[in-house]
Amino acid sequence: MTSDGFRSYRSVVLGVAWRTVHNALTTPNLVIPTLAFPFFFFLAFAGGLSQLSHLPGFHFPEGYTSFQFVFVMLQSAAFGGVFTGFGIARDFEYGFARRLMLAAPHRSALVVGYAVAAVIRWLVVAVLLTVAGFAVGMGVGGGGVELIGLYGLALIVNSAALLWSAGIAMRFRTIQAGPAMQMPVFLALFFAPVYVPLSLLSGWIHAVARGNPVTYFLEAGRSFVSGEAAYAGVAFGAAFALVAFFGLWALRGLHKAEAAGG
Amino acid sequence: MSDTWTQIGNLARRSIVRTLRQPAYVIPPLIFPTLLVTVNAAGLRPSTLLHGFPTHSFLAFAIAVPFIQGALFSTMNAGTDLARDIQTGFLNRLALTPMRGSALLVGHMAGVMVLGLIQSIFYLCFALAVGVRFSAGVGGAFVILALASLIAASFGMLGAFLALRTGSGEAIQATFPFLFVFLFISSMNTPRNLIAVHWFKIAATINPVSYLIEGVRSLIITGWDGQALALAFAVALAIGSISVVLSTWALGQRMART
Amino acid sequence: MPSKGIEAAGLVREFKGGVLAVAGIDLHVAEGEIYGFLGPNGAGKSTTVHMLTTLLPPTAGRATVAGFDVVHEGPKVRKAIGAALQEAALDPILTGREHLRLQTALHALPREERKPRSDELLERVGLTGAADRKVRTYSGGMKRRLDLALALVHRPRMLFLDEPTTGLDVQSRSALWQEVARLAKEDGVTVFLTTQYLEEADVLCDRVGIIDQGKIVAEGSPAELKASIGRPTVDVVPADHEQRDRVSAVLAQFGELTQASPHGVAVLLSGDEFGLADVVRALDAEGLHVEHLQLHAPSLDDVFLAQTGRTLEGAEQEQQTELVP
Numbered sequence: 001m002t003s004d005g006f007r008s009y010r011s012v013v014l015g016v017a018w019r020t021v022h023n024a025l026t027t028p029n030l031v032i033p034t035l036a037f038p039f040f041f042f043l044a045f046a047g048g049l050s051q052l053s054h055l056p057g058f059h060f061p062e063g064y065t066s067f068q069f070v071f072v073m074l075q076s077a078a079f080g081g082v083f084t085g086f087g088i089a090r091d092f093e094y095g096f097a098r099r100l101m102l103a104a105p106h107r108s109a110l111v112v113g114y115a116v117a118a119v120i121r122w123l124v125v126a127v128l129l130t131v132a133g134f135a136v137g138m139g140v141g142g143g144g145v146e147l148i149g150l151y152g153l154a155l156i157v158n159s160a161a162l163l164w165s166a167g168i169a170m171r172f173r174t175i176q177a178g179p180a181m182q183m184p185v186f187l188a189l190f191f192a193p194v195y196v197p198l199s200l201l202s203g204w205i206h207a208v209a210r211g212n213p214v215t216y217f218l219e220a221g222r223s224f225v226s227g228e229a230a231y232a233g234v235a236f237g238a239a240f241a242l243v244a245f246f247g248l249w250a251l252r253g254l255h256k257a258e259a260a261g262g
Numbered sequence: 263m264s265d266t267w268t269q270i271g272n273l274a275r276r277s278i279v280r281t282l283r284q285p286a287y288v289i290p291p292l293i294f295p296t297l298l299v300t301v302n303a304a305g306l307r308p309s310t311l312l313h314g315f316p317t318h319s320f321l322a323f324a325i326a327v328p329f330i331q332g333a334l335f336s337t338m339n340a341g342t343d344l345a346r347d348i349q350t351g352f353l354n355r356l357a358l359t360p361m362r363g364s365a366l367l368v369g370h371m372a373g374v375m376v377l378g379l380i381q382s383i384f385y386l387c388f389a390l391a392v393g394v395r396f397s398a399g400v401g402g403a404f405v406i407l408a409l410a411s412l413i414a415a416s417f418g419m420l421g422a423f424l425a426l427r428t429g430s431g432e433a434i435q436a437t438f439p440f441l442f443v444f445l446f447i448s449s450m451n452t453p454r455n456l457i458a459v460h461w462f463k464i465a466a467t468i469n470p471v472s473y474l475i476e477g478v479r480s481l482i483i484t485g486w487d488g489q490a491l492a493l494a495f496a497v498a499l500a501i502g503s504i505s506v507v508l509s510t511w512a513l514g515q516r517m518a519r520t
Numbered sequence: 521m522p523s524k525g526i527e528a529a530g531l532v533r534e535f536k537g538g539v540l541a542v543a544g545i546d547l548h549v550a551e552g553e554i555y556g557f558l559g560p561n562g563a564g565k566s567t568t569v570h571m572l573t574t575l576l577p578p579t580a581g582r583a584t585v586a587g588f589d590v591v592h593e594g595p596k597v598r599k600a601i602g603a604a605l606q607e608a609a610l611d612p613i614l615t616g617r618e619h620l621r622l623q624t625a626l627h628a629l630p631r632e633e634r635k636p637r638s639d640e641l642l643e644r645v646g647l648t649g650a651a652d653r654k655v656r657t658y659s660g661g662m663k664r665r666l667d668l669a670l671a672l673v674h675r676p677r678m679l680f681l682d683e684p685t686t687g688l689d690v691q692s693r694s695a696l697w698q699e700v701a702r703l704a705k706e707d708g709v710t711v712f713l714t715t716q717y718l719e720e721a722d723v724l725c726d727r728v729g730i731i732d733q734g735k736i737v738a739e740g741s742p743a744e745l746k747a748s749i750g751r752p753t754v755d756v757v758p759a760d761h762e763q764r765d766r767v768s769a770v771l772a773q774f775g776e777l778t779q780a781s782p783h784g785v786a787v788l789l790s791g792d793e794f795g796l797a798d799v800v801r802a803l804d805a806e807g808l809h810v811e812h813l814q815l816h817a818p819s820l821d822d823v824f825l826a827q828t829g830r831t832l833e834g835a836e837q838e839q840q841t842e843l844v845p
Binding site for chain 2: 033037040041043044046047048049050051052054055056179183187190191193194195196200201202203204205
């Protein structure tokens, strides 16, 4: 790509990201789910289910609040991607995507722009969640490097979820496709050891959770918080693989949207 | 009088037909609560090992939740439908007919109630299919259906009030997170006596949704518990009564304006 | 060497289910020309615009815009064109100024140019006062004007306007016509405009292509098109209806008598040698008093009628009837 081409690409990415973040953070209907849901789940799970930490075999020295903090962090990252996907679908349904497609010399820059927006949007939530976590006395055994590991992992999950949702949004081009974006992510998140460690799950949920990459994101994230890094390689490997796979999925979705006329 | 009943019947039928013709309104309230309870029951099964947990089956404990969650959905759906009537001018058209305002509200509520009943029958079948048995027997199942329909109607009227006040479908949709707060900050996943975090215990105790869930739950895992049932019906009736008063006032305001 | 205007050959677009929206059209639009694409709803106008603006790949045929192939050189085409599509796709949450900010970024205008260019365009389309209001508060005319400003941010050499005045009041319509004419005349912008309004095509366009059922059925300047289908008619209603025969005798000198209004007599003027003034003088010379006299010049609707056997309005109604089950 020439330097002019790069400048133009970057400009489209930043333009799309600016507009998406601007809308997400200034429209009450969009801000509320973005900010409120993660806090709410954090409070509901850490508050309502804390007795679970007394179960035999439940060993997480940093406490149940920290245990749930990791899930909520990863969940907010995944749903941040999905909610941005809703915006893409809305743009196609109401024709705004045509304006973007007409103006952008390289249309893959639009997908990258949405992805950057999803990251920025999630970072706002991540900062607030972290502050809230420490405010309610969350314990952290790991150091700075481990915490960066947790946020890095969540960031990759955010991008994977965005690319998945973008692929759906550009194939269906209607906000009615929202459940198709949300439901698989919801299931992937909850068919994992959300409330108790993997070792305490039994039956079919244990079998499903073992094959679910989210399980390894959670296990790795929790190990980062407790300062005993485990499953890090598997988790990052799986996360990058998902980004690569859903990246192709999103680009094919973009081609389908182009073929259909936006 | 018979004219009023005819109007109510027609409006209730319209409310039902309209909802049944929109898969996006019918399917999520059936699928989402059952999916959530399945997922939660799997993940939270170890909770039954806690000392003092009232049953050995978390699914039996949690199956009350879809009945209440489905009813909460009706707040949004019924409200969104009425808001659309306002946005499209349908309410204005009704206002030009000799129809009584009360017929609109009662018709609307009757429609929501029937849909709530259909939803509850689905959850009941689901519960039986996954092996949950009702301690209060067949009679208990009928009481659950009655209570769930009443709750749906009460929340449906709350949705009607919001629609009449705001006239905006989007505003109604924005209530979704708040409904979730009421659902999750309750005794949905843990009996109140086992909630260890003090503020959460207080919040769950003052949250009316806890009593609705516990009323339904008592018929499944305890049997006939007069106190739990009385509290559940009382809370549902209280919410319904307040909503009816508010909706009637809002309808008067809206009709006066249009 | 490809033309810097628009060239299309055998352009076809077929949608799922075998719906043939554009059935093979050839186009040549010269640089700096205002070309109007006139036709009823569903004729294939917007589909053609979408193909020419790289929003929709053609099923067959080829087209170049500003010298670039619409299929293989999409980015270059997009750089050269501006477009205001039928549905002014604006974000209701953003203000007018924010839309311009986004559009200047999408077109990678240098940072220092973005604000002055936005201000200039807002002023040009008369939206300076409303620039900081959210677009959801704009009227239809304001949205159209903002859409036009957005299409112009990168100073395109070519402008596509898809039914730019549909739904606008007379004042907004004429303001938009003036701006489009100015762009072509002063800035040398090539304009490709679709419309279903005869007057718009007549007043604004250098050349007009009439499209029906996905095919161009006639093409030329409005004057050429009108001249191609015939001559003007003069319709006369005598003050004394008993004198119709005498009026007929006078009018017969000027051409072939034709269908007239009730109580009237009409003549299709033959050739260019006679005009309305000749008819008036002849009637006056015979001492005939006239209650009503009208010269009916051929319109583009007559051209459409001659080519398709239907009026534009009739085609419109047909379209609507097809939509109602």
